[in-house]
Amino acid sequence: MQIFDSHTHLNDTPYAGQEADFIQQAAALDVVEMAIVGSDTVLNDGALRLAQQYANLSAIIGWHPESAKDYTKATEATLIEQLQRPEVVALGEIGLDYHWDTSPRDVQQRVFARQIAIAKSLNMPISVHTRDALEATYQILKENDVRDCGGIIHSFNGDSEWLKRFxxxxxxxxxxxxxxxxxxxxxxxxxxxxxxxxxxxETDAPYLTPTPYRGKQNQPGYTRYVVEAIAQLRDVDPAEIAAATYANAHQLFKLGAV
Structure with a gap:
């Protein structure tokens, strides 16, 4: 079984200096590839560094809605340059966060739309964060013809109707x-x-630790338990979920056929 963690933050502080150990632990749980996701200058740089260092890691870089207030012409120029590096497979995480509201909502919306335009110009998928903002996120994606670049609703937290709409x-x-x-x-x-x-x-590690380790720090290897939870809900073999999602990640991120 091969599992692809499509969204993890191995570039974040809890893993500093221990990245190789967590990669090894993930492999022991059949999590053999992962996308390391940035959200601002520091975490984007960390995602790039790890993806350059480890062949089984890819980078996703962009400006998170919580950091949208710090998005400038200079940061955009840097982002566009970095997005064209071979280890980068998507633009993200971008979107809207109306829970914390650390950036004004109109600024979040503008920066979100701008980054969609950049992704479309580079023919690159996006990774979308949406919290307490499903309707607004949907409208921006629709108005900006996101089908032209495609992407991911990361850590999906909606119901069946929202699933269908996205x-x-x-x-x-x-x-x-x-x-x-x-x-x-x-x-x-x-x-x-x-x-x-x-x-x-995905894991979204270090956040959202799945059962049976809920309450403890998450790690990329725990994507296995996400796969197992979905398999149990669908009454299928976990290997079926792992194979499909692994192939989907390769296709979306243009990493070659499985």
Missing amino acids: MDLGMHISFSGVVSFKNAHDVHEAAKICPLDTMLV
Whole structure:
């Protein structure tokens, strides 16, 4: 079984100096590839560094909505240059966060739309963060013709109807440890009906640790438990979920056929 963690933050502080150990631990759980995701200057640089250092890691870089207030012409110029490096497979994570509101909502919306335009110009998929902002996120994706570049709704946390609406825009749906939480009924129903050719899996580590390690620090290897949770919901072999999501990641990120 081969598993692809499509969204993890091995570039974040909890893993500093221990990245090789976590990569090895992930491999022991059949998580053999991962996308390291940035969100600002520091974390983008960290994602690039790790993807350059390890052949089984790829980088996703962009400006998170919480950092949108710090997005400038200079940071955009740097981002565009970095996006064209061979280790970068998508632009992200970008989107809207109306929970923390650390950047004004109009600024979040403008920076989100601008980064979609950049992704389209580079023919590159996007990785979308949306928290307490599903309707606004959907409208911006629709208005900006996101089908032209495609992408991911990362750590999907909506119900079956939202699943269908985002899929209608051509988006892939990535399930995180939330799908293993016993009270996440909407996400359970979405995971049951999500077409396998649209599905991805992730940890969003160090956040959203899945059962059976909920309450402890997450790590990329725990993508295995996300796969197992989805397989249990769908009453299939975990290897089926792993194979489909691994192939989908390779296709979306243009990493070559499996």
